[in-house]
Amino acid sequence: MLMQKVEQPAFPGMRRVLGRIGRCLLTYLLLHATAWVIISILDPVEDSTEQVVGTVLGMLALIGIPTLLLAILAGLGHRKMAPARFRGVLVVPMLVFIWPCLAGSTAEPLLVEFVAQLVFVCFLMPVPLVPENWKGKP
Incomplete structure (x- = not known):
């Protein structure tokens, strides 16, 4: 029986990292959408659907993109810290990104975004993003 040599990929964990x-x-996108559905239920507005969708997309640009960039860049650089400590360190920078909600006329967007950011950082964000380079204790 002939054995074929299987070529190993250049980066064995690349598929896993991209998946994470x-x-x-x-x-985060699902959490953001859920948060804004909750906000629209708690704070019904007289705006049209197009205006509400525009607000949600604007908040995704102002809150979501910086949050995701920080999560991915910090996650890629994170190699030695325990996951719980890493999440604790990221809580404050992630909460800074909810500043656009301070301009709201009601407290619901600020409160719901605050909780959404905490849930993402403390429970849902995959840590570490690069398990192959992990040098810390799990």
Whole structure:
């Protein structure tokens, strides 16, 4: 029986890392959409659907993109810190990104975004993003 030599990929964990980054993006997008559905239920506005969707997309640009960039860049650089400590260190920078909600006329957007950011950082963000380079204790 002939054995074929299987070529190993250049980066053995690249598929796994990209999967974890994709999971991070998808999780945050679903969390953001859920948060804004809750906000629209708690604070019904007289705006049209197009205006509400525009607000949600604007908040995704102002809050979501910086949050995701920080989560991915910090996650890629994180190699030695325990996951719980890493999440604790990221809480304050992630909460800074909810500053656009301070301009709201009601407290619901600020409160719901605050909780959404905490849930993402403390429970849903995949840590570490690069398990192959992990040098810390799990």
